[in-house]
Amino acid sequence: MTEKFVEWLRDACKGYEVKPYAIYHKVPHEGASWPLVANDADELAALLQKRGHFSALPKESAALANVLEVSIVGYLLDKLKDLPGAVGTRGGERAYPDLEVSGDAFGGGIFAVDVKVARRATNGKQTHSRISLYTGNTFFKYPKMKWPGTFRPFGDYTAHISLLVIYTLDTNSLSRVTDLEVIVQESWKVASKQRSSTTREYLGAVLDLKALREGRGEFSTRDEFYKYWRAYGFKVGRAVANQLAKLTAEQAA
Numbered sequence: 001m002t003e004k005f006v007e008w009l010r011d012a013c014k015g016y017e018v019k020p021y022a023i024y025h026k027v028p029h030e031g032a033s034w035p036l037v038a039n040d041a042d043e044l045a046a047l048l049q050k051r052g053h054f055s056a057l058p059k060e061s062a063a064l065a066n067v068l069e070v071s072i073v074g075y076l077l078d079k080l081k082d083l084p085g086a087v088g089t090r091g092g093e094r095a096y097p098d099l100e101v102s103g104d105a106f107g108g109g110i111f112a113v114d115v116k117v118a119r120r121a122t123n124g125k126q127t128h129s130r131i132s133l134y135t136g137n138t139f140f141k142y143p144k145m146k147w148p149g150t151f152r153p154f155g156d157y158t159a160h161i162s163l164l165v166i167y168t169l170d171t172n173s174l175s176r177v178t179d180l181e182v183i184v185q186e187s188w189k190v191a192s193k194q195r196s197s198t199t200r201e202y203l204g205a206v207l208d209l210k211a212l213r214e215g216r217g218e219f220s221t222r223d224e225f226y227k228y229w230r231a232y233g234f235k236v237g238r239a240v241a242n243q244l245a246k247l248t249a250e251q252a253a
């Protein structure tokens with residue numbers, strides 16, 4: 001079931017090209033005349049650029065990542081609409097997952113797809129920084145509880161899939177992004193034993209692009225992965241502790 005879905009996702013992503021191209025400004029430079037006539041997409045882009053309709057996408061990594069993430073989830077939702085027996089739902093902002101897919105098309109399970117956008121390191125062989133797979137001290141740690149910002153408890157999913165979008169930053173282009181590569185793997189298969197942030201409670205993926213492509217993380221089984229990271233001593237801040245107490249009380253009632 002999961003293999004079938006992963007294969008479908010990989011195949012679907014092959015057709016994805018960077019769609020966000022630039023920020024569009026409605027009002028052109030003074031003196032630009034109408035109508036505007038273009039014979040193809042490239043000519044149109046060149047004309048719009050010349051007339052001052054474009055500025056570049058943000059190059060700050062979190063902002064750029066968000067633009068790409070929204071775009072690729074939109075692209076996949078369109079693909080899913082054309083597929084009988086498949087239902088795609090977009091997750092909320094700052095929520096898990098980014099996309100939920102269910103239906104008979106993939107054997108009836110419910111799949112969580114989380115998009116992680118990462119810049120390629122200058123050496124071309126690693127991600128520039130470690131991709132975060134999950135926040136470790138909330139929904140991931142308590143898979144039977146339905147946390148705010150999630151559709152359902154973590155443990156209710158058939159599988160958790162990471163859709164990794166790797167790009168090279170090109171500050172000279174409007175879209176900022178070149179050499180886009182999409183890698184689809186079950187999340188545990190690309191996990192490392194390192195956290196991805198020293199200040200936030202995130203668990204991280206392996207850095208090596210080849211290992212990400214091949215699903216060669218640092219765990220040999222799914223169980224080993226969950227055992228390791230659920231036992232990890234993440235900090236539990238007051239907000240999380242309060243939320244946990246609330247959920248425990250509600251769900252025991």
Ligand SMILES: [Ca+2]
Pocket residue numbers: 069098114115116
């Ligand atoms: Ca994401």
